[in-house]
Amino acid sequence: MKGSKLLVESLKREGVKSIFGIPGLYNMPMYDSLYEDVENGELKHVLMRHEQAAAHAADGFARATGKPGICTATAGPGVTNLVTGLITAYQDSSPVIAITGSVNRPSMGKLSFQESDTLGVSFPVSKYALEIRRIEDIPLSVKNAFHVASTGRPGPVVIDIPRDVQMEDIDDVKYPDQTTVHYKPFKTIVDNDKIKLAASYLLNAERPVILVGTGTMWANATPEVLKLAEFLGCPVVSTLPGKSSMPADFPLYVGAMGYYGKAEASMVALESDVMIAIGARFSDRTFTSYNEMRDTKKKFISVNLDPTDFSKGIKPDIGLQGNAKLLTVELLRALTLLGNKHSNYEWNKRVNELKEYYSQFSHPSDDGKLRPWKVLKTMRDSLPRDTILTTGVGQHQMWAEVYWENLEPRSFFSSTGMGTMGFGLPAAMGAKVGRPDKVVVDYDGDGSFMMTGNNLATAVDEHIPIIAIVNDNRTLGLVRQVQDMFQDKRIIGVDYGDSPDIVKYAESFGADAYGVKSYDDLAEFIKKAIRENVPTVIRVPMDKEELALPTLPPGGKLSEVIVSDPRKINKSSS
Amino acid sequence: MTQERLIKVVADYKDPGLVERISANFRRFWVDIKWMHTDCDDNDICTIFLSLYEKYNMENIDLSITTLSKMVDVDSVEILNDYKINNFDIKYNNSTKYEWGELVE
Numbered sequence: 001m002k003g004s005k006l007l008v009e010s011l012k013r014e015g016v017k018s019i020f021g022i023p024g025l026y027n028m029p030m031y032d033s034l035y036e037d038v039e040n041g042e043l044k045h046v047l048m049r050h051e052q053a054a055a056h057a058a059d060g061f062a063r064a065t066g067k068p069g070i071c072t073a074t075a076g077p078g079v080t081n082l083v084t085g086l087i088t089a090y091q092d093s094s095p096v097i098a099i100t101g102s103v104n105r106p107s108m109g110k111l112s113f114q115e116s117d118t119l120g121v122s123f124p125v126s127k128y129a130l131e132i133r134r135i136e137d138i139p140l141s142v143k144n145a146f147h148v149a150s151t152g153r154p155g156p157v158v159i160d161i162p163r164d165v166q167m168e169d170i171d172d173v174k175y176p177d178q179t180t181v182h183y184k185p186f187k188t189i190v191d192n193d194k195i196k197l198a199a200s201y202l203l204n205a206e207r208p209v210i211l212v213g214t215g216t217m218w219a220n221a222t223p224e225v226l227k228l229a230e231f232l233g234c235p236v237v238s239t240l241p242g243k244s245s246m247p248a249d250f251p252l253y254v255g256a257m258g259y260y261g262k263a264e265a266s267m268v269a270l271e272s273d274v275m276i277a278i279g280a281r282f283s284d285r286t287f288t289s290y291n292e293m294r295d296t297k298k299k300f301i302s303v304n305l306d307p308t309d310f311s312k313g314i315k316p317d318i319g320l321q322g323n324a325k326l327l328t329v330e331l332l333r334a335l336t337l338l339g340n341k342h343s344n345y346e347w348n349k350r351v352n353e354l355k356e357y358y359s360q361f362s363h364p365s366d367d368g369k370l371r372p373w374k375v376l377k378t379m380r381d382s383l384p385r386d387t388i389l390t391t392g393v394g395q396h397q398m399w400a401e402v403y404w405e406n407l408e409p410r411s412f413f414s415s416t417g418m419g420t421m422g423f424g425l426p427a428a429m430g431a432k433v434g435r436p437d438k439v440v441v442d443y444d445g446d447g448s449f450m451m452t453g454n455n456l457a458t459a460v461d462e463h464i465p466i467i468a469i470v471n472d473n474r475t476l477g478l479v480r481q482v483q484d485m486f487q488d489k490r491i492i493g494v495d496y497g498d499s500p501d502i503v504k505y506a507e508s509f510g511a512d513a514y515g516v517k518s519y520d521d522l523a524e525f526i527k528k529a530i531r532e533n534v535p536t537v538i539r540v541p542m543d544k545e546e547l548a549l550p551t552l553p554p555g556g557k558l559s560e561v562i563v564s565d566p567r568k569i570n571k572s573s574s
Numbered sequence: 575m576t577q578e579r580l581i582k583v584v585a586d587y588k589d590p591g592l593v594e595r596i597s598a599n600f601r602r603f604w605v606d607i608k609w610m611h612t613d614c615d616d617n618d619i620c621t622i623f624l625s626l627y628e629k630y631n632m633e634n635i636d637l638s639i640t641t642l643s644k645m646v647d648v649d650s651v652e653i654l655n656d657y658k659i660n661n662f663d664i665k666y667n668n669s670t671k672y673e674w675g676e677l678v679e
Contacts, residue, residue, distance in 0.1 A: 182586035
């Protein structure tokens with residue numbers, strides 16, 4: 001058996017069904033070995049238009065299915081193009097496996113054609129990177145890679161394999177039963193004393209709050225977290241990626257907190273006296289000032305896989321190390337034994353006051369223009385409950401953070417740690433390949449969409465019927481609003497001209513495309529896109545003066561939140 | 575005050591990238607390496623001693639060490655206490671040991 005065939009068989013043994021990639025000189029032997037499996041439908045290959053998009057598609061697949069997503073590229077530019085997608089997956093703990101081909105072993109280090117230092121490039125952007133130097137190591141290396149990628153805190157793994165190793169033959173094929181890599185997934189430690197203490201903190205708190213993060217999604221812990229909230233009768237807030245774990249219609253869910261999060265969620269977090277963070281690290285995007293949080297003197301309980309997170313930013317009073325689902329179950333057991341929670345009536349009354357107060361700012365009038373909140377409400381009303389929504393990065397992402405109501409776990413995916421523009425479309429394509437039963441929508445902005453928009457060609461060619469809804473304001477709006485609000489209106493380097501026409505651009509790829517003039521148009525075109533079941537782009541014009549609110553001044557604290565357009569306030573007061 | 579640590583890393587050697595990854599771990603935290611000494615046995619298990627210090631006083635040195643202990647291929651990282659060094663012969667009486675981010679001894 002050839003090394004390339006052994007590689008493909010090893011991937012199939014790990015359950016691989018789909019591969020996103022682009023062939024080139026150095027991964028061509030693997031492609032040749034894919035031939036029969038792709039022909040007979042056992043494997044699906046999706047030919048992307050850029051390797052960055054291949055990595056994002058694998059990432060979208062992984063987030064939507066919970067299984068590793070696979071991408072492949074050739075050496076040199078293929079590998080370096082993967083880098084942005086890999087670090088995006090790394091920051092958001094997504095199990096992506098990249099198979100890269102490299103130059104023949106005798107050519108290494110000699111500036112051969114397309115030679116790149118794949119391991120050197122991959123180390124800083126992945127959880128693990130390995131090079132297969134001998135054909136007999138292929139099955140074990142693949143098994144190890146899947147183990148590392150999908151356990152503990154998930155993350156991307158790169159498998160680099162020289163072309164000549166793929167071309168070699170082997171007679172005696174041995175597939176391993178066990179992994180051998182020197183690696184331990186994080187342990188779950190059930191420390192009953194700590195759990196009991198955490199339970200007593202929560203029971204005795206006057207203003208408890210649950211902060212939900214991405215770890216809840218990867219642990220499939222949403223049902224347990226909802227039970228915990230119901231038992232305690234306390235509000236729930238989330239990080240931006242943690243939104244994916246929380247059904248928006250859960251009555252105790254306030255929303256995503258943080259830099260561009262809902263002001264009421266941030267205020268609930270600030271005013272709480274005990275916070276239990278489940279599967280959330282205290283990132284600088286969620287807690288914009290650690291001193292501000294420390295000054296509240298609240299008790300922090302952290303449920304986190306990674307023990308080193310207990311010594312970053314905020315040091316919790318109680319650190320419970322391990323899987324979010326298992327530990328939440330243990331906590332519920334301890335709470336039940338300790339007794340029923342006293343009423344949080346006053347605290348929930350306060351939470352409702354905050355919600356009511358900030359709601360006056362969150363739905364500004366139409367002014368004859370399409371407004372983000374109503375665009376997202378129209379989308380929600382027009383799409384099935386279990387729709388998967390991806391986003392690009394920019395103002396639209398922040399509008400989605402505040403206004404998009406995802407109703408099922410594992411249905412909202414965004415590049416939150418890395419903030420990678422161009423993530424939305426290819427991630428949606430990967431999610432659709434992984435979950436063809438779901439309606440998958442990329443909610444995007446024109447700046448972000450155009451960074452990977454050429455992959456619409458793939459969506460059309462490969463019949464991947466995603467819907468891209470693009471807010472078109474002809475500017476890099478999030479940068480622009482910082483220049484406008486905090487840099488004396490010195491607007492520079494952000495405004496685009498008229499090119500391209502997004503509708504014609506989409507049509508040129510063979511996608512269905514519509515331009516929206518009203519909310520009714522949007523609802524109609526969404527329904528049509530679902531009905532037609534073909535790749536569709538819906539352009540929604542947006543005023544470039546529109547702001548992503550709430551926001552903070554650069555380096556600001558959550559308590560300094562800006563909830564209404566200061567330009568209008570200044571205008572009306574002058 | 576400049577923070578200094580002498581650490582012992584036990585790791586599985588696959589290629590020189592192991593040393594590269596260990597160095598990069600400290601570079602990212604702005605922790606400097608005064609010297610390092612590597613010795614690998616016949617089973618490709620390496621013992622690596624590194625003398626670390628913080629030129630820029632970022633107070634990252636302990637976090638950089640626990641983060642290193644989470645690296646794939648690294649079995650353990652120990653902070654050595656009460657040690658003597660004589661021409662790379664390192665004797666120590668006790669240590670603080672981390673495996674996969676967790677304090678084990």
